[in-house]
Amino acid sequence: MYLMLKLHTDLFLGLPGYLFLGLMGLLLVASLVSGVVVYTPFMRKLDFATVRAERSRRLKWLDLHNLLGIVTLAWVLVVGVTGVINTLALPILMLWQGGQLAEMTAPYKDAPPLQRLGSLDAALATARRAAPDMEVSFVGFP
Incomplete structure (x- = not known):
């Protein structure tokens, strides 16, 4: 499980892996948002979740594809945004350790253990x- 955790969180690269995965998460969120912005004008003509089964087979499959996409969109957006937030945890912790925590422990820097x-x-x-x-x-x- 540790192997899978390291692969999933930082690609065995430490901080650069975290930041790379955070960038990939940002790109995922940007692609989802841009897809909604581009596709919305085409879908305004139809009611939500309309499947035109009486028309051609190709149009029915297109409508099913669109329905599956919009249903999946919310879940993937939540996963992407959560992933980006989680990748910021390590850099924020490192900033805190180098800043506020260092200031709080500065008086004890030369003290014996x-x-x-x-x-x-x-x-x-x-x-x-x-x-x-x-x-x-x-x-x-x-």
Whole structure:
């Protein structure tokens, strides 16, 4: 499963693979949007999901093709946009680590390593006491 995950998320290329797949997702979304923009004027003459079965066989297959395309469009658009958003997760995390996290940990840069690690549960309890109205959704490990 790890092999499939790495292939699916970054093509075994790390950040360049993420960005390449993000670009491919953007191109997919752009092609879907442009297809809708180009094809909409032709479909205004017909009611939605019309299949002209009484006409020629070729026209019936064209209408079925169009129906399948419009039904598939919504799902593929959601998958494409979600994929683009997911590919932005790693660069955003890297920017956060190089920016805000680096600033927060700067005072401890030259400190010796901890001899005894703290408890994650204790850290979460401290955070909940400091901000009781908020909910912890992310724990960042430097």
